[in-house]
Amino acid sequence: MVGQAASRSKADVMKHVSAETFWSAALNLPLLRSDLDSLALRVRVTPPGDVIPCIGYHYKLLSRVIEEYFGSRSEAWRTLPRRKVILSNKVPYPDHAEEIIVDGQVVGHLVFSLRRGEKRWRFRPLYALVHKMLEEKSGYYAVVDLPKLSRGYTVKEGVIVSRKLPEDSDEYIALGTVNGRFLGVGVRLRGGRIFVLKSWVRRPYSFHDANPSLREAVERNEAALRDLEEEAVRFVQELSSKYRRPVVVSFSGGKDSLATLNIAVKALGPEKVTVLFNDTGIEFPETIEYVYRVADALGVELLVASAGDSFWRAVEVFGPPARDYRWCCKVTKLAPIARVLKEKFPGGVLSLVGQRKYESAARALSPRVWRNVWLPNVVAASPIHEWNALAVWFYIYRERLPINKLYFMGFDRLGCWLCPAIELGELDILERWKPGLSQKWKRYLESYAEKSGSGEEWINFGLWRWISPPKDILRFVEQKNLPASRDSASRIESVSGTTVRIILKNAKTEVSLFKLQNLLKTSPRLKEIVTSLSLGESGLTVITSRPLRNEELAELERVLLRAYNCVECLECANWCPSKAISPDPRGGIIVGGQCTGCGLCNSKCPLAEYVQRIRERGIR
Secondary structure (H helix, E strand, C coil): CHHHHHHHHHHHHHHHCCCCCEEECCCCEEECCHHHCCCEEECCCCCCCCCEECCHHHHHHHHHHHHHHHCCHHHHHHHCCCCCCCEEEECCCCCCEEEEEECCEEEEEEEEECHHHCCEEEEEECHHHHHHHHHHCCCCEEEECCCCCCCCCEECHHHEEEEECCCCCCCEEEEEECCCCEEEEEEECHHHCEEEEEEEECCCCCCCCCCCCHHHHHHHCHHHHHHHHHHHHHHHHHHHHHHCCCEEEECCCCHHHHHHHHHHHHHHCHHHEEEEEEECCCCCHHHHHHHHHHHHHHCCEEEEEECCCHHHHHHHHHCCCECCECHHHHHHHHHHHHHHHHHHCCCCEEEECCCCCCCCHHHHHCCCEEECCCCCCEEEECCCCCCCHHHHHHHHHHHCCCCCHHHHHCCCCCCCCCCCCCCHHHHHHHHHHCHHHHHHHHHHHHHHHHHHCCCHHHHHCCHHHCCCCCHHHHCCCCCCCCCCCCCCCCEEEEEECCEEEEECCCCCCCCCHHHHHHHHHHCHHHHHHEEEEEEECCEEEEEECCCCCHHHHHHHHHHHHHHHCCCCCCHHHHHCCCCCEEECCCCCEEECCCCCCCCHHHHHCHHHHHHHHHHHCCCC
8 A cells, every 4th residue: 555655646746846937928928937027927737837949840840730720821820820939838648749838828739649540640729729719710610509518518519500610520629609608629529519528618818919039038038047057056066066076967968968068067167077978879860969069069078878789689688668668778878877987987976967857756756966776876966957948948048059950850858769758749750850760660560569469559559668558548549469478588487396497588699508507606596506407409407406496486587587688788797896797709798706696786687677577567
């Protein structure tokens, strides 16, 4: 029950963590603080309210979808004023959805719809725009002779007084009552009926005349940006004095780490700042080029923690990464980062990261300064922990910092281009701009799906992004064929008394008795119990001096996995206190004579950890 309560509290965190954004009624632009304008009104958005400006392809995509909804460009922008400053706010949805904010009010939702397997961008009008559509008699609308509108109610054709209805039953319709007291939005049903999705009691609304630029909005927020920067600079200077360690800024190539890097340089000077970039091997080419360019422009040392081709080696063992199966972070991020920091800064570092509390429940609960449990001797801190995304963007424009051009291509979240956290809407953008990368991953998924017995929908609806897909995604799927396996690693097949039979499935390194004998050094307990090893056509046979207990079987499996399915991430070597582990020229790793048998490497190995996690969930 304690675990369930903790889980529920985390799920509720983001409901109570909400960034505040205000709007100047006089100037028609967004504000970071209410005291920046005497006529500032709070923008009502869904928590956490981490709004961003629509720029580049994001702006063009929104414009195109709105025009398609209204049927023509002229009708769309006659009804909805086209602005230079439009904000968006991501909201919960089976896939991608965002609130669109024009003139300080949410006018609609931009969603990537999965209904009927169509997978397309759609626009759904909300209160202010519904009001305008009914006044202008534009778009799809219906006025009904009812005393009120209620969510979930079905409007019969006989009470519809005036209308312009879509042929498509899924298209959204602006609704209003004859008495003018209620508004709503619905969809068409068979027989001329309309199902009410949402309703409101009529209240005042307005669109403004002013149309300021993004630059004008930034200038109006100068006082707030100055205060944010000064506080962050002091924070970095105080931490640097307190810990007296080399300062490293983790730079992903994204907006948050860019703002953090600029603050660090202002606080300490470029000569005292090192930029750490983690090249996971699945980064956008534009990001890699951009990181080098920014480091050169700011005059800071650049340190690259490269994972090489670790991901592509590891995916053949682990299977596709998932939101509830993130082996990729350890293999391509933590392992190479820990290795580089250990070599370059053996005494430890102060790591500055662009982490903000409005990004997730975990980050909302995180302190501003913490010890990284996965990176030994690293103190991590976030100078912009309290900033919202709009403040970050305004700060970048204020400082005229170079922006990663991927943002102008519509990507909101940078980093690994095939991250399981990706939404289908983002994959749609990836297919548009990076068809080569998109097809490379799709070919792998098709191959994996064929081996595991998954259906086409497992790929089409992105079910690979979970081991256990959520119900709100599965309800769009008809086949519901999930993978029969999430790993292709060796495994213990049978145990009979003192004999353990092991089947080798797609071993990634040379299968020899030496491999297992060598890795048994890491477990003195097993080394004492195991009396003989033999290798045959059916696999390995291990003879023990007594029957193995469950925990000893689990330990034997961990050693086995490391011996024959090692992906050479070297996370084990990062943690080895006696420096006994090194790459084996024949593939995998080898343990030297200085091994003390502490077993720490077996607990830190991502392969052993995640394959065992799959087993515990009963998925093979």
